[in-house]
Amino acid sequence: MQKKSNSFANLLLWIVFVILYAPIFYLIFYSFNSGGTMSHFEGFTLDWYQELLQDTRLLIIVLNTIVIALLSALIATVIGVLGAIGIRSYKQRKTRNSLLSLNNVLIVSPDVIIGASFLILFTMAGIQLGFYSVLLSHIAFSVPIVVLMVLPKLMEMSPSLEDAARDLGASHWNVLTKVTLPYIAPGIFAGFFMALTYSLDDFAVTFFVTGNGFSTLSVEIYSLARRGVSLNINALSTLMFVVTVIFVVVYYYLASRSGTKGANFRR
Amino acid sequence: MQNKNIRHLIMLPYALWIILFVIAPILLVVYYSFFDIHGNFSLTNYKNFFTATYLQMIVNSFWYAFLITVISLLVAYPTAYILTRTKHKQLWLLLIIVPSWINLLLKAYAFIGIFGTHGAANQFLEWIGIGSRQLLFTDFSFVFVAVYIFIPFMILPIFNALDKLNPSLLYAASDLGASKWTTFRRVIFPLTLDGVKSGCQVVFIPALSLFMLTRLIAGNRVITLGTAIEQQFLVTQNWGMGATIAVFLIISMVGFMALTSIRRRGV
Numbered sequence: 392m393q394k395k396s397n398s399f400a401n402l403l404l405w406i407v408f409v410i411l412y413a414p415i416f417y418l419i420f421y422s423f424n425s426g427g428t429m430s431h432f433e434g435f436t437l438d439w440y441q442e443l444l445q446d447t448r449l450l451i452i453v454l455n456t457i458v459i460a461l462l463s464a465l466i467a468t469v470i471g472v473l474g475a476i477g478i479r480s481y482k483q484r485k486t487r488n489s490l491l492s493l494n495n496v497l498i499v500s501p502d503v504i505i506g507a508s509f510l511i512l513f514t515m516a517g518i519q520l521g522f523y524s525v526l527l528s529h530i531a532f533s534v535p536i537v538v539l540m541v542l543p544k545l546m547e548m549s550p551s552l553e554d555a556a557r558d559l560g561a562s563h564w565n566v567l568t569k570v571t572l573p574y575i576a577p578g579i580f581a582g583f584f585m586a587l588t589y590s591l592d593d594f595a596v597t598f599f600v601t602g603n604g605f606s607t608l609s610v611e612i613y614s615l616a617r618r619g620v621s622l623n624i625n626a627l628s629t630l631m632f633v634v635t636v637i638f639v640v641v642y643y644y645l646a647s648r649s650g651t652k653g654a655n656f657r658r
Numbered sequence: 659m660q661n662k663n664i665r666h667l668i669m670l671p672y673a674l675w676i677i678l679f680v681i682a683p684i685l686l687v688v689y690y691s692f693f694d695i696h697g698n699f700s701l702t703n704y705k706n707f708f709t710a711t712y713l714q715m716i717v718n719s720f721w722y723a724f725l726i727t728v729i730s731l732l733v734a735y736p737t738a739y740i741l742t743r744t745k746h747k748q749l750w751l752l753l754i755i756v757p758s759w760i761n762l763l764l765k766a767y768a769f770i771g772i773f774g775t776h777g778a779a780n781q782f783l784e785w786i787g788i789g790s791r792q793l794l795f796t797d798f799s800f801v802f803v804a805v806y807i808f809i810p811f812m813i814l815p816i817f818n819a820l821d822k823l824n825p826s827l828l829y830a831a832s833d834l835g836a837s838k839w840t841t842f843r844r845v846i847f848p849l850t851l852d853g854v855k856s857g858c859q860v861v862f863i864p865a866l867s868l869f870m871l872t873r874l875i876a877g878n879r880v881i882t883l884g885t886a887i888e889q890q891f892l893v894t895q896n897w898g899m900g901a902t903i904a905v906f907l908i909i910s911m912v913g914f915m916a917l918t919s920i921r922r923r924g925v
Contacts, residue, residue, distance in 0.1 A: 499915055
């Protein structure tokens with residue numbers, strides 16, 4: 392009985408995995424197609440990769456996207472962690488709840504509204520649409536995600552830990568860096584990676600607040616895809632997938648090396 | 659006294675973020691909704707909004723978002739549950755999240771190929787004897803791709819909630835004679851309801867605003883609130899009307915938040 396339900400569970404898990412990964416491998420498979428379509432595989436070729444690597448405009452866009460993602464996730468993590476610590480320091484339930492509601496506004500806000508309202512904001516503030524408007528928007532919509540990832544960790548931390556540190560003569564700075572931050576580190580990392588994910592994945596907000604001269608990958612792919620299938624995009628997604636996988640393996644390796652102590656402690 | 663100053667200092671960047679990127683944009687959207695296309699103060703936008711065309715679109719938009727959320731939940735909950743029972747659950751979870759790091763637009767683009775006239779989906783349908791049919795630019799493909807994109811975002815909060823669940827509660831339930839189904843209904847599900855709610859929050863509201871998918875996958879057959887806003891802001895350049903639809907979306911967002919509000923213990 393137990394065995395049967397286990398194999399059913401495994402089957403379900405496999406189906407979900409196949410569906411999640413099939414489109415990605417589909418793209419990768421046809422990136423080697425000399426036929427130029429995504430339906431009939433004619434022969435193996437690397438032409439699309441060659442074409443891709445010679446496209447300096449696209450490479451600049453890729454760099455833009457990465458820079459925006461890393462910068463915005465980093466800044467948002469700093470603001471978000473400070474915000475979460477700040478929210479916890481308010482002892483009144485009412486203040487906390489209203490701060491949390493304000494925090495969650497951008498999370499539940501549809502991208503289109505964020506994009507449209509930021510477009511109005513930047514236009515009224517006289518900020519030219521381009522790199523800075525995109526960066527500011529990405530920071531803005533990443534901050535609440537970081538807060539939501541960090542706050543539960545902060546809340547589960549017993550206040551006596553910090554009290555003990557203070558009793559033993561630790562300064563505010565020491566309490567923060569030696570007790571609080573290490574304890575909430577898994578939350579901080581989770582927040583940072585979520586912010587990174589959101590930034591890399593974002594299309595709608597960027598689409599609204601980007602100007603003529605500046606483009607991120609999502610916006611560029613959108614305009615390419617509206618023109619139809621072109622296998623350059625497939626080659627690009629293969630490269631992006633490989634980079635993502637390397638990134639994940641490194642992350643997992645680091646997490647399993649440094650995180651074991653914390654993970655055991657949690658259990 | 660000193661504590662207070664430090665608290666204010668810590669909160670400063672976060673408070674600035676709230677004022678500039680949460681409160682100001684909302685006020686600006688509301689402000690703009692009272693101006694017609696010629697820049698005159700009027701209620702024309704609201705009058706236009708409550709006509710049959712727009713109401714029909716609202717109903718459609720909500721229906722699709724509801725479908726997408728329910729299907730995502732039905733797939734995500736069992737998957738998350740099985741994931742928490744696997745041996746290397748953090749690794750499996752990571753594998754679920756990896757596709758969400760692949761750019762959203764690339765995944766949409768993959769489905770243009772898969773659902774295309776000669777794509778893999780149609781080849782499969784031919785093979786099992788149903789015969790090829792129009793898949794791209796249908797409601798089905800729209801819902802399928804949307805669910806595909808949202809699944810990782812639904813799994814993550816549910817996984818976290820399930821992972822936090824104290825296993826001794828389950829042992830207690832089975833010791834007290836509860837069947838598996840009763841344990842699920844009376845213990846597991848209520849205790850992970852917060853995860854389900856945040857999962858629904860991160861799927862339902864963005865699903866209302868998908869405008870890129872409606873363009874690429876549904877071929878403008880499905881017009882959501884998001885599509886309408888994008889149309890008004892970036893194509894027709896009627897920011898007032900766009901802002902009016904945005905105001906409506908904000909109101910429904912607040913309603914949905916209230917409906918799925920999470921009561922945090924200890925806050």
